[in-house]
Amino acid sequence: MARAPETDTTSDVRADGAAASPCLACGAPVPGKYCPHCGYERARPAPPVPPWPGVGDGVDADGQHIEIRAPLFGESHAWRYLADDAEGHRFEVLVVRRGDPDGVLAARADARAALGDLALPPTFELRTDDALVQVTRLPDAPSVAEGLTEVLADPASTDAVTLVHRWALPLARRFAALHQSGRFLGGADPGEVLVDDEGRCYLRQPQRPFELIDGPRPPGRRRAVRGYAAPEVHGRCGGVVDARADVFFVGAALYYALARVAPFAEAGGVEDRLPAPHLFHEDVPPELAAVARRATSPLPTRRYADAGALLEALDVALDSVAARRAAGRRVLSLDVGHELHIGVLKGQYSPQNQDDLFLAYHADSAVGLFVVSDGVSISEYGTGDIASGCVRDEALELWRGIVHGRFVDGDGGERGDALDLDETLDGRPLDPSPRLPEAEAARQGMLRGMMDAANARIGELVRAEYPRFPGPPEGIMAATAVTALLDANRVTLASIGDSRIYLLRDGHISSLMVDHNLATQLIRMGRPPTVARGVPAANALIRCVGEFEKDAEGALVPVPLQPDVRTLTVLPGDTLVLCSDGIPDYAGFDEEDAEARILEGVRQAPGAPWAAFELMVLANRGGGGDNISCIVLRFDAPEAD
Numbered sequence: 168m169a170r171a172p173e174t175d176t177t178s179d180v181r182a183d184g185a186a187a188s189p190c191l192a193c194g195a196p197v198p199g200k201y202c203p204h205c206g207y208e209r210a211r212p213a214p215p216v217p218p219w220p221g222v223g224d225g226v227d228a229d230g231q232h233i234e235i236r237a238p239l240f241g242e243s244h245a246w247r248y249l250a251d252d253a254e255g256h257r258f259e260v261l262v263v264r265r266g267d268p269d270g271v272l273a274a275r276a277d278a279r280a281a282l283g284d285l286a287l288p289p290t291f292e293l294r295t296d297d298a299l300v301q302v303t304r305l306p307d308a309p310s311v312a313e314g315l316t317e318v319l320a321d322p323a324s325t326d327a328v329t330l331v332h333r334w335a336l337p338l339a340r341r342f343a344a345l346h347q348s349g350r351f352l353g354g355a356d357p358g359e360v361l362v363d364d365e366g367r368c369y370l371r372q373p374q375r376p377f378e379l380i381d382g383p384r385p386p387g388r389r390r391a392v393r394g395y396a397a398p399e400v401h402g403r404c405g406g407v408v409d410a411r412a413d414v415f416f417v418g419a420a421l422y423y424a425l426a427r428v429a430p431f432a433e434a435g436g437v438e439d440r441l442p443a444p445h446l447f448h449e450d451v452p453p454e455l456a457a458v459a460r461r462a463t464s465p466l467p468t469r470r471y472a473d474a475g476a477l478l479e480a481l482d483v484a485l486d487s488v489a490a491r492r493a494a495g496r497r498v499l500s501l502d503v504g505h506e507l508h509i510g511v512l513k514g515q516y517s518p519q520n521q522d523d524l525f526l527a528y529h530a531d532s533a534v535g536l537f538v539v540s541d542g543v544s545i546s547e548y549g550t551g552d553i554a555s556g557c558v559r560d561e562a563l564e565l566w567r568g569i570v571h572g573r574f575v576d577g578d579g580g581e582r583g584d585a586l587d588l589d590e591t592l593d594g595r596p597l598d599p600s601p602r603l604p605e606a607e608a609a610r611q612g613m614l615r616g617m618m619d620a621a622n623a624r625i626g627e628l629v630r631a632e633y634p635r636f637p638g639p640p641e642g643i644m645a646a647t648a649v650t651a652l653l654d655a656n657r658v659t660l661a662s663i664g665d666s667r668i669y670l671l672r673d674g675h676i677s678s679l680m681v682d683h684n685l686a687t688q689l690i691r692m693g694r695p696p697t698v699a700r701g702v703p704a705a706n707a708l709i710r711c712v713g714e715f716e717k718d719a720e721g722a723l724v725p726v727p728l729q730p731d732v733r734t735l736t737v738l739p740g741d742t743l744v745l746c747s748d749g750i751p752d753y754a755g756f757d758e759e760d761a762e763a764r765i766l767e768g769v770r771q772a773p774g775a776p777w778a779a780f781e782l783m784v785l786a787n788r789g790g791g792g793d794n795i796s797c798i799v800l801r802f803d804a805p806e807a808d
Contacts, residue, residue, distance in 0.1 A: 418462025
């Protein structure tokens with residue numbers, strides 16, 4: 168992977184009325200020292216030819232010989248190179264003109280004094296007729312950019328938690344210590360930050376930190392590496408930087424370690440957040456994803472206040488992941504709430520509520536089934552409320568099968584095979600303690616079978632009226648579905664469409680499933696997020712309950728559905744929220760704000776029924792432009808504990 172594009176704004180050009188030149192960041196004409204559009208400092212002319220030594224030259228001092236291999240990104244009035252010796256040890260070579268007329272070496276010395284052990288001391292210096300040469304031995308440690316680039320070669324080879332411990336956690340600790348000392352960098356270059364196997368961090372290029380007591384820094388000399396630089400480093404959000412710019416840098420490293428994708432140029436924008444990391448890799452723990460997304464928020468005020476707060480959240484998230492992985496089967500106390508509302512605005516022009524839900528819980532066995540379905544508003548054949556009703560009916564049939572013991576032998580049911588009422592009601596007695604199959608594949612098969620059965624039920628309703636279907640199958644009524652199949656503290660989740668399942672824990676919220684819309688599909692295929700979100704019909708569903716083909720006689724044939732499924736071990740203190748998109752679409756100004764309000768509303772509610780009611784009120788207060796449905800599941804330790 169090539170390095171992310173980077174912008175150099177470290178020039179020292181006079182604002183003397185010279186002719187305007189294009190801004191490196193936005194392309195606008197810059198008549199003075201700073202770009203009036205984005206705040207970038209005007210670029211300096213290309214430096215003159217450097218004095219000796221340069222690439223390909225050898226340097227000898229104190230009996231040591233090194234060869235200069237490649238240029239590094241330079242400083243003003245200086246030249247930097249990467250070199251190595253016969254044993255493969257790496258060095259940084261800094262060359263300045265004799266006498267150091269621009270004070271580069273002095274500025275470096277001041278930066279090292281302020282950074283402490285974060286900076287590397289020079290190994291030796293030598294003088295030539297034209298130059299001063301400073302050579303610094305580099306530790307045997309890769310940079311953050313090098314390490315995460317290696318991960319891309321085989322993304323599945325390393326566990327997400329291992330990558331977080333290797334790359335993100337050392338950065339969080341180091342920047343937390345820096346902020347604790349009263350200083351901040353205002354962003355960093357992942358190619359210049361080295362992290363060794365012991366978790367020690369070093370800056371290859373000393374960068375003079377700012378004092379926190381002085382407050383945010385105004386636009387000025389700064390360098391922004393796209394993909395890692397916060398929007399304010401790019402001159403956006405007012406163009407002033409503080410400790411939250413460092414938080415963004417650490418959060419970006421955490422994000423790329425989790426998602427295992429190349430850096431996004433969109434990381435410096437303010438239009439939208441980075442996509443959820445589990446969109447690219449399924450094993451991303453939701454707690455860590457929530458920390459990464461908060462740390463990389465486009466708006467500084469929504470991030471952690473400093474790296475210390477980020478480190479605390481990261482440590483708590485890692486503890487939660489470890490506890491979730493180590494937890495055995497355990498029955499937890501469950502509090503359930505739900506709401507189903509037409510939406511104050513939606514009800515004024517569409518009197519039929521197209522959302523539906525199903526919930527059932529057997530407390531003695533701690534087995535439950537919870538389903539939310541959102542009918543698609545526009546269809547040529549049938550209506551969304553009928554489609555979501557089909558999902559609810561098949562959820563009821565699945566529950567009947569569970570309480571009558573149909574699945575205790577591990578049979579998850581064939582896809583598209585609806586449950587037989589005679590079999591579930593008359594063929595078997597009621598099971599006094601409903602049980603689920605032990606195999607996770609069988610549990611997932613139960614949920615897939617339920618959705619396929621709902622799909623088949625929709626087809627039967629349409630075929631009853633149109634034995635030979637006259638139009639395209641895309642016009643048939645459809646619905647989304649999110650489901651949670653609970654067995655004590657193990658939850659099997661399935662989703663198709665764009666309804667949501669959120670996990671709320673430790674003051675964070677994370678969406679557990681992926682939206683099945685066109686924009687998400689394009690992002691998964693490698694299109695830039697800003698491009699994918701800007702295509703026509705970006706929010707159009709590409710998967711839902713209600714997918715069909717036509718056979719040679721023109722009759723409808725159900726298509727096997729492809730819901731996303733995952734398993735989650737819940738812990739005391741977890742809250743799951745299953746909801747239609749009427750809540751996140753209207754609960755806040757944007758998705759991030761809506762999720763923050765969902766989190767706060769649930770946190771302040773005294774119980775799950777109050778939390779569900781508050782979510783309904785939030786969506787209606789925001790306009791209520793869609794139907795609203797939600798199920799809130801709050802898990803706690805049993806009273807006996």
